[in-house]
Amino acid sequence: MTVRLALSVNGSRLNSSIAQLAQIGKLPGGGVSRVAFTKxxxxxxxxxxxxxxxxxxxxxxxxxGNTIGRYPGLREGAALATGSHIDTVPTGGHFDGVLGVLAGIEVVRVLRENGLRLEHAIETIVFTDEESTVIGCKAMAGNTVNNPEYYRRSDGTSIQTCLAQIGGDWSKIAEAKRHPKEIAAFVELHVEQGGVLESTGDCIGVVKGIVGQYRLGVRVTGSPNHAGSTPMHARKDALVAASQMVLAVNKLAVETPGEQVATVGYLTVWPNATNTVPGKVEFKIDLRDLSETNLEQLLAKMKLEFQAIASATQTEIEITQLLHVQPTLAAPKIQNAIVEVCQELGFSYRHLISRAGHDAQEIGRFTDMGMIFVASRGGISHAEDEYTSPEQCTQGANALLQTFLKLDRLYAAKGDRFIELQGIIKM
Ligand SMILES: [Zn+2]
Incomplete structure (x- = not known):
């Protein structure tokens, strides 16, 4: 075994840190409530x-308000960064986000106790409010909205107050922006929040990218009328039209080759009365895929089908784009490094897509990004039952450590510094 592979994280220390952090905001049911900016x-x-x-x-x-820990490297310049978030949804679990942050600290603990520094500095970052405004990673990518009202919380608290509480400063938010010359690569370890790894039995998920997303609002306008006296041929039934559109969305997602998902999860009907032909329906579409081109093609097809349905049902449609998030692809170089690490450590692995958003999605907009997933029991997260075993957490952290050691060489400006590092280890 090479010296590099002999390095491994201290699993019991990592898992006891996870358990200790879970005490803060602990819920009676075993979960955690640690919403951003709360005490x-x-x-x-x-x-x-x-x-x-x-x-x-x-x-x-x-x-x-991002907390940035930095362990110096042998040379000045860009760091290799990792991290995630420690805020939770109102009823969350122990692992979402937390694993990535604490594994990032554990990697540094291991290097330090072995008397090692890498060529690059290592940064472990706690991103602010991943579960709601996502302001931490967006600010780092330079993608925040200028209007502070956009970030006002439901209890009325302003973003200025929130950031001041955690040592941030809204008036200087632009200064949080980072550049590739400061962060050469970013790797986030996270629980899968889905059931793929559990169903295949694979140890590590090598993330290909984080899906892009479109959210559309559709308003279908027909004509409300008496359900008894309006003959079938004379109706302009907005719900009949909308129903066909909902099925068309589903059919398109099912029949188009690819891994896209499309959902209509919101629909309201006016006047929503049993004895009235529906005059207006509003529904929302959530469309996600890793390919922006595919998303655009699906949207174009969807609009054509909607128009055909509207004219056949004598209704009118109005489509509004509510949200557009570009997909972020993981850098092939980082994916390959994670694969090699899995092969060396004897971890089974699988490439997969992240269908949930992560801090890495924003960081990947300005520098090379990669993600390592470990299984979530039952695919559950954002719930008290969220669970990843201590062994799985340790495996993920070891994959992160070894990936960093590999990337340190891959991103080194010159030469193979690792030869010298081996010398240091042997001391
Ligand atoms: Zn998360």
């Missing part, structure tokens, strides 16, 4: 910051 979030941030310092990292908080 639980603040306490958790403080604890994680102290762990970063103990691991030998310098810590700074940027204008977006």
């Amino acid at each position: 639980e979030d603040l306490l958790a941030r403080k604890l994680v910051e102290s762990w970063m310092r103990e691991a030998g990292m310098t810590v700074r908080i940027d204008a977006a």
